[in-house]
Amino acid sequence: MKNSFSTHSQIAVVSSFADLINTHFQGNENARCWSRNLMGDFKEIVDRLHLKENITEVSCEDLLALQLSEQGQRARETILNDIQLLTDFGASPCLNLVQHYQRDDECDFIATDVYSYHVDRSPIATDTFLCTYHGAASDILPNDQAKQKILIPELREKLKALYDGPESGFDDFLAEYFFDLHYQPKPHAQPINLGNGHIWRLAVDHPMQQVVPCIHRAPIENEDEYRLLLIC
Template sequence: MNKIFSDSSQIKTVSTFSELVHTNFKGEINALCWYRNLDGDFNEIVAKLSLEKNITEVYPEDLIALQLSEKGNIARQIILNDLQLLADFGASPALNLLKCYERDDEFDFISTDVYSFHVDRSPIATDTFLCTYHGAASDIIANSQAEQKILIPEIRTKLKELFDGSEEEFEDFLKENYFDLHYQMHANAEPMNLGLGHLWRLAVDHPKQQVLPCIHRAPIENEGEYRLLLIC
């Protein structure tokens, strides 16, 4: 087991998909990891897929159509099985081949793209599942090691300059523009990388959630390397 996982009070590791989906978040635990050392050649799959734009969704039939080596076929079966497990559970998984996400550079004092530490929000009880099979992997950070950007005085002041209305309307403005979902990590904070091959379940901000939502971010991609990511 990766030492950084076992040392974290935020993360609980499990050994089966059933444990992953049926273990409750509680206390500080808002990230569950089905820890796996996967066999198979995921690079071969990436090399044989076609990137149509910066993010291309890959469907099961696209995977099935690939001519692969034995190692490539092992990787394909792992991905197909993960997609089926999540679909049978009632989730809607997507497999993405991606070069990069769209950047938010509208303001120089706050970013709301996925490269910024953020939490996911949903009006219904749900969780975020993700697994990076190839390429750079996402990071998470303990809630105690980050601060909501809208609470940082200089950022809040600049946001207020963009808005002309009451304090109550200002709070709605922050939510409507997703500013409240983004976090600034503390100077001495230590993000944890989610690694390759592990299937993660992260807590989402929703009305029935019993724990703090998991703060996470997309990684800066490695030069010349695509990511292969399952997410839902």
């Protein structure tokens, strides 16, 4: 399949949900994309939904209650089908209407919110799935174009100054507060935007993982535009 994503060695582009889920990550690959050109009016769904908080979870019942045009109904059917596919696979998909995420303002020299490049971690074998139907889409960063923030000398020294405990517990401190999950782009790094409509599967840091986890971040939202995001 020809796709701009396929030029990156860490990304495998597939044409079905079965291909998305049925092969383990291996080698350099740590991201997989079910590339799709979706039909339907996803903006109509966003416009019909009501934002209750900065992030509002949207249920299937909420979707079914919307009065939609033919194109809106088409978009709704796609979302409901995606939710069913992921649920049948054993995942727990969540559809979110996003105005913005909470910013990390506790530490002024190292951010640990989702707008910072980071990897996901789990105590069990799992992957991250996501699809942006409307609005700004997430980015991933090739692993060789990023450096773990805790390995940057000036940041590490500041973290050591923040830590109040024995040297033997410093690494546990970094993990407890998720500092070790975050990455800094190297100069001239080239992020890869995940686009709208595609379902992505990203490698997570877990005990059985055979590849490096996928570095990604949430985008800065477009002004006056909500994101409609399926994630699990």
